[in-house]
Amino acid sequence: MGTNKKQTGIAKFFSRSAGAGKDVSPDSGVTPQSTANKNGDRQHTQSQRRLTPLKRSAWEIDNVPTVHGENSIDDVIDLSGTKETQLELHRKKQFRKALGDGEDSHAAALREVNERFSWLQPNNILDAEGHDPGHPEYDARSIHVPLDVYKKLSESQKQYWAVKKMYRDTIIFFKVGKFYELYEDDAEIGAQTLGWKMTITGVGHCRQVGCPESGVEEAVARLVNAGYKVARMEQMETAQEAKAARGPKATIRRQLTRVHTPATATGNVSVEAVHLMALHETPMDSHASACQESRVSFSFAFLDAAAGRFYVGVAPRELLVRRNELSAITQRALMTHNLAMEITNVSAAEFPDPKVFASGDKFQEVFKGLCVPHNIQAMGAGALTALSALCLYLKRANADEELATHAQKVVSYETYAGALCLDGPTLTNLELLENTTGGTEGSLFARLDTCASPGGRRLLRLWLCRPLRDVGAIEQRLDAVSEIVQRPSLVAPLRAALRAMPDLDRAHGRVRNAAAAPQQGLPTWALEAAQKRRLVALDTAVTAVAKAISILREFQSGRHDCSRPLSSTLLTTAAASAPDEHSPAVKTLMDINETLVSSDEPAKGSKTKGKPKAEHRSVSIHPEALWSTQRQSASESQHDILDREIAVTTLLIEKFNAHSSVWEGMEEALSTLDVLTAFAAFTETSCGETCRPTILPPASNSGTGAMLDLRGLWHPCAVPGGGDSTCIVANDLVLGGREPDSARTLLLTGPNMGGKSTILRAASTACILAQMGCPVPAASATLTVVDRIFTRLGAQDRIMAGQSTFLVECTEAAAILQHGTPDSLVICDELGRGTSTFDGYAIAHAVLKHLSSSVDCRLLFATHYHPLTMEFLGSPRVKLGHMAALVSGADATSDGHITFLYKLLSGACPKSYGLQVARLAGIPHEIINVAQQAGMKLEEKLQGAFSKKLRMPLRTEELQCLHDIVRASSIGPVEKLVEAWMSCGKDTP
Known part of the structure; x- marks a missing residue:
C-alpha cells in the first residue's frame, strides 16, 4: 500500500504520513496465499494452522474437549472421504471419549463435579472469613475455600482459587497457554451470556468454558456491558522462563490484572456519563443508632471513569456503601427510586475515618498521585471518607494507576447550587428525561435533543436537570439563542462540523486514563496491545482537538456569515476559547502530531501486533522520535524496544495533558454552542x-x-x-x-x-x-x-x-x-x-x-x-x-x-x-346504567356529608356569574354577600 496522508482539522498546521505494510497474522483479515512445496502440493498455511490441534483447543472445535488419541486431526485429514465428514466424525469420537459412552456417564461426571464443589452451593456458601450470609459482617465479594479441598487442587488451580476467594463477585478469565478459561459459576455465566458450550474437563476437572486469546477482549466487553465485573489472570512468564527460573516442574506465575466493571470502564463509548459513587451516611442525632428513624446527612463522591473525572459532593451505575451503615429510611429510599445500579457493600476499613489521615503517610497511601485540592479537609469529614472509599475500591480493582492517579483534580460538587431544584419524583412525574416505560420517546429531553455531538447531548441533559436561578446567566443564554435564530447561516456549517468530529470529551478522558504506563510484568503481547490502545487514544484526541480548534476559529471569523460580528456574550466567549496558533498548547499539539505516524493499516516495522478488527488504522511513533536520545543498539531485544516506545508515549501523553485546561475549555464551548443551536431548532420546529x-x-x-x-x-x-x-x-x-x-x-x-x-x-x-x-x-x-x-x-x-x-x-x-x-x-x-x-x-x-x-x-x-x-x-x-x-x-x-x-x-x-x-x-351500557343508579343512591345517603355543596341553590356557572356581577358593582365585599347567601340554605340573595 502506498503512503497515506492524514489531514487534521487545522490543515495548515498538521499533516503526517506513514508507510504501511501488509500483515498476514490470523486476525489481520488478509487472505493467505497458497504456496507450492517441493513435491508440488499446494499448502494453505493459515487454514491448516487453524485445524492443527492445540492442547487447550476445546473451544476452537465447537467447544468440544480435544483428547489426543491414535490419530491427530492432521492424520484424520489424510484419511479417505471428505475432510469435513472425517473431521465431524472425529469430533463426535473425541466427545464420546471425554464424557463416556452414554448419558449415564455424563450424569455421573456432573454428580462428581457437584460433590467436589458442594461448598459453592448456596446453602453452603461462606465468605473468606467463614461468615455465613446471615452474619452482620458477611462479605458477599469473597468465598471460603475449604482447606482440604484447596490441598487437593493442582498448582495452577490453587493460583486461581487463591484469587477467586477474594473476588467471588468478579468473573475471572484464567489464562492457560493460548486460551482463557472460566470455571464453575463463572462458566455458567459465560455459557448463558456468551452462548459458549460448557464442558467438564480441564485442569480442575470442573465445569468450564473459554475462548482463544484473540477473542478475550470482545468477551470481556460483552460481559461488562451485561453488567458484570470482569478480570483477567495473566501469565506473567512463559513456560520456558518458569522452568529456567524454578526448575522443570515450576508453575507459570499468574497475576490478577485490571478489574473491569460497568462503572469503571474507561473505554465506555456511551453518550451518557456512567458513574461510580460512594455514599457515606452520618446520623444527625449522635444519640440515635443507625437503624432508628432519625434524620441523617449524606456525603458522597463519584467518578466518571470514561471522562477521568472525580467529583466530591447522579444516577450511578454502581454504589459503594459501608456494610450495615445505612439506616432503614435510606434503604427504603434506594428501593423507592429503583435505580438501575448495583449496590456493593464494603467493610468499615474501606470507608476509613478521616482521623486516620492525620498522618501524612496514610494520606499519601490512599490518595497517591491524585490531584486533590489543598483545602480538601474543608469539604467535610464525610466527603473525605466517601472519596477515600472510591480510591480504595479502585485500588482493589487495580484501576488506581489508570484512574485515580491521572484523573483531573478533585472537584467539589454542590447539590443544586445556583440551580432550580428538580428532585427525583419531579424528574419522573414530568417525564423530563424518560417516559413512564424507561424510554426517551415523548420526554422533554427527546423533544429538545437535536444536538449534533455527544458532548452537546450530555450538556443538554445537565442543563435540563439543573436549570439556572441567576437572571443574568439566563438572559445570556436567551441572547445567544436569539442571535442564532436571527443568523441561520451560522448554524448549518457548525452543526455539520460538530457531527463529523470525534467525541472530544471522551477522547480527552481516554488519554488522561492512558497516562499510566502498562503494568510491568505483563507478557509481551499484552504490553503491545496496551501500548497500541494508548497510541490510538492519543492520536484520536489530537485529531479531535485539532478539529475543535478549526471549528471554533471558523465560527469566530464568521466565515459563513460575514454580515456582522458575533454580539452575544456566550457566543463570543465560546468562539474565543480556541488557543492562538502561536500558543504553547498549539505548539505542543503540532509536536505530538509530527511524532505520531498514522495509517489505515499497521505501519511497517510497528511493534504493535494483533490489531482488532474494529480498528481502522494503526498508530506508531516516528523512528526519529523513538531514537532521538540515543542510538539503537543491535543487541536490544524486542522487549527493550517496546519499553522505549512505552516511555516515549508516556512523555507525549504528559505533554498533552499539561494543557488539559485548554482542551476542556474548548469541550465546554463546543457543547454550549451545540445546545444553544438545539434551543434555536426547538423554536423553528415547534x-x-x-x-x-x-x-x-x-x-x-x-x-x-x-x-x-x-x-x-x-x-x-x-x-x-x-x-x-x-x-x-x-x-x-x-x-x-x-x-x-x-x-x-x-x-x-x-x-x-x-x-x-x-x-x-x-x-x-x-x-x-x-x-x-x-x-x-x-x-x-x-x-x-x-x-x-x-x-x-x-x-x-x-x-x-x-x-x-x-x-x-x-x-x-x-x-x-x-x-x-x-x-x-x-x-x-x-x-x-x-x-x-x-x-x-x-x-x-x-x-x-x-x-x-x-x-x-x-x-x-x-x-x-x-x-x-x-x-x-x-x-x-x-x-x-x-x-x-x-x-x-x-x-x-x-x-x-x-x-x-x-x-x-x-x-x-x-x-x-x-x-x-x-x-x-x-x-357496557348496562353496567353504566347500574352505576348511574348506584351513584344517585349514594348521593342521597351522603346528604349531610358535604352540606355546603348540597345547600347550593344555583349551578356553579350561575354562582360564578353572580360573583362577577357583584364584584363589578359597588355593593360591597362579594365574599360576605356570598357567605350570607350560603348560610340561608335555600333563599336566593
Whole structure:
C-alpha cells in the first residue's frame, strides 16, 4: 500500500504520513496465499494452522474437549472421504471419549463435579472469613475455600482459587497457554451470556468454558456491558522462563490484572456519563443508632471513569456503601427510586475515618498521585471518607494507576447550587428525561435533543436537570439563542462540523486514563496491545482537538456569515476559547502530531501486533522520535524496544495533558454552542407559538409577590415537532402578580381526561425551559425565578419499598410541606385519591389550605373533590378554574355524551363526568346504567356529608356569574354577600 496522508482539522498546521505494510497474522483479515512445496502440493498455511490441534483447543472445535488419541486431526485429514465428514466424525469420537459412552456417564461426571464443589452451593456458601450470609459482617465479594479441598487442587488451580476467594463477585478469565478459561459459576455465566458450550474437563476437572486469546477482549466487553465485573489472570512468564527460573516442574506465575466493571470502564463509548459513587451516611442525632428513624446527612463522591473525572459532593451505575451503615429510611429510599445500579457493600476499613489521615503517610497511601485540592479537609469529614472509599475500591480493582492517579483534580460538587431544584419524583412525574416505560420517546429531553455531538447531548441533559436561578446567566443564554435564530447561516456549517468530529470529551478522558504506563510484568503481547490502545487514544484526541480548534476559529471569523460580528456574550466567549496558533498548547499539539505516524493499516516495522478488527488504522511513533536520545543498539531485544516506545508515549501523553485546561475549555464551548443551536431548532420546529420569556428576580429578593403569567400556553411534548398546529389548544394561566396579596393558587376541577394534568405539566415545563434559557411554548411568558418545583402527580405504589399508593402520596406531600418556599412552584394532581373519600378529602383540604395561606407559593391544585371549591370560594388567595367540556343528550335516564374542549376557564366544574368517560372507554351500557343508579343512591345517603355543596341553590356557572356581577358593582365585599347567601340554605340573595 502506498503512503497515506492524514489531514487534521487545522490543515495548515498538521499533516503526517506513514508507510504501511501488509500483515498476514490470523486476525489481520488478509487472505493467505497458497504456496507450492517441493513435491508440488499446494499448502494453505493459515487454514491448516487453524485445524492443527492445540492442547487447550476445546473451544476452537465447537467447544468440544480435544483428547489426543491414535490419530491427530492432521492424520484424520489424510484419511479417505471428505475432510469435513472425517473431521465431524472425529469430533463426535473425541466427545464420546471425554464424557463416556452414554448419558449415564455424563450424569455421573456432573454428580462428581457437584460433590467436589458442594461448598459453592448456596446453602453452603461462606465468605473468606467463614461468615455465613446471615452474619452482620458477611462479605458477599469473597468465598471460603475449604482447606482440604484447596490441598487437593493442582498448582495452577490453587493460583486461581487463591484469587477467586477474594473476588467471588468478579468473573475471572484464567489464562492457560493460548486460551482463557472460566470455571464453575463463572462458566455458567459465560455459557448463558456468551452462548459458549460448557464442558467438564480441564485442569480442575470442573465445569468450564473459554475462548482463544484473540477473542478475550470482545468477551470481556460483552460481559461488562451485561453488567458484570470482569478480570483477567495473566501469565506473567512463559513456560520456558518458569522452568529456567524454578526448575522443570515450576508453575507459570499468574497475576490478577485490571478489574473491569460497568462503572469503571474507561473505554465506555456511551453518550451518557456512567458513574461510580460512594455514599457515606452520618446520623444527625449522635444519640440515635443507625437503624432508628432519625434524620441523617449524606456525603458522597463519584467518578466518571470514561471522562477521568472525580467529583466530591447522579444516577450511578454502581454504589459503594459501608456494610450495615445505612439506616432503614435510606434503604427504603434506594428501593423507592429503583435505580438501575448495583449496590456493593464494603467493610468499615474501606470507608476509613478521616482521623486516620492525620498522618501524612496514610494520606499519601490512599490518595497517591491524585490531584486533590489543598483545602480538601474543608469539604467535610464525610466527603473525605466517601472519596477515600472510591480510591480504595479502585485500588482493589487495580484501576488506581489508570484512574485515580491521572484523573483531573478533585472537584467539589454542590447539590443544586445556583440551580432550580428538580428532585427525583419531579424528574419522573414530568417525564423530563424518560417516559413512564424507561424510554426517551415523548420526554422533554427527546423533544429538545437535536444536538449534533455527544458532548452537546450530555450538556443538554445537565442543563435540563439543573436549570439556572441567576437572571443574568439566563438572559445570556436567551441572547445567544436569539442571535442564532436571527443568523441561520451560522448554524448549518457548525452543526455539520460538530457531527463529523470525534467525541472530544471522551477522547480527552481516554488519554488522561492512558497516562499510566502498562503494568510491568505483563507478557509481551499484552504490553503491545496496551501500548497500541494508548497510541490510538492519543492520536484520536489530537485529531479531535485539532478539529475543535478549526471549528471554533471558523465560527469566530464568521466565515459563513460575514454580515456582522458575533454580539452575544456566550457566543463570543465560546468562539474565543480556541488557543492562538502561536500558543504553547498549539505548539505542543503540532509536536505530538509530527511524532505520531498514522495509517489505515499497521505501519511497517510497528511493534504493535494483533490489531482488532474494529480498528481502522494503526498508530506508531516516528523512528526519529523513538531514537532521538540515543542510538539503537543491535543487541536490544524486542522487549527493550517496546519499553522505549512505552516511555516515549508516556512523555507525549504528559505533554498533552499539561494543557488539559485548554482542551476542556474548548469541550465546554463546543457543547454550549451545540445546545444553544438545539434551543434555536426547538423554536423553528415547534408547531405552536414560542416566545422569549421575561425573567424577574425572585419574590424573596424583590419584595413583590411571586408570579407566573403564561399566555397561549401549550405542552411541547403533546404534539410532535413539526406537527399540525391546528390540534393545539392554547391556554392562559396567571398566578400571582405584582401585588403581594394576589392569588397564587389555582384550584382546578374538570372532567376526567379533560386536560387538567396536561396543563399542570405544561406550566412546569414552561418554567423549566425559561430558566434553562430556552424559548417557551407560549405567546408570552413572565415569571419570577422559581427555586424549586414540587410535583405530586399520578397514582402508583412502590411494592419493593413496601409503600402503598396513599403512602407515596403522603410522602411526596410531606416533602412539599417541609421544603416549599414562596418562590416554589407546586403541582398537586388529585391528592388524597389513594384512600377513602373522607380521609382523602381531609388531607387534600389541609394541604391546600396550608400551602395557599402559610407558604403562599405558586400552586396548581387539581382535584375531583368538588366540595373544596365551595370551601375556598371566598378566599382571596385561591382562584377557581376548570377544564371546559360540552355535554349533550343528557336527561333523567342518561348523563349524555361529553366532548372535551381542553380550554381553561374560570370558575368550578360541577362534576367529573366519570360515567361519560367510562362510556368512552367501552364499558357496557348496562353496567353504566347500574352505576348511574348506584351513584344517585349514594348521593342521597351522603346528604349531610358535604352540606355546603348540597345547600347550593344555583349551578356553579350561575354562582360564578353572580360573583362577577357583584364584584363589578359597588355593593360591597362579594365574599360576605356570598357567605350570607350560603348560610340561608335555600333563599336566593
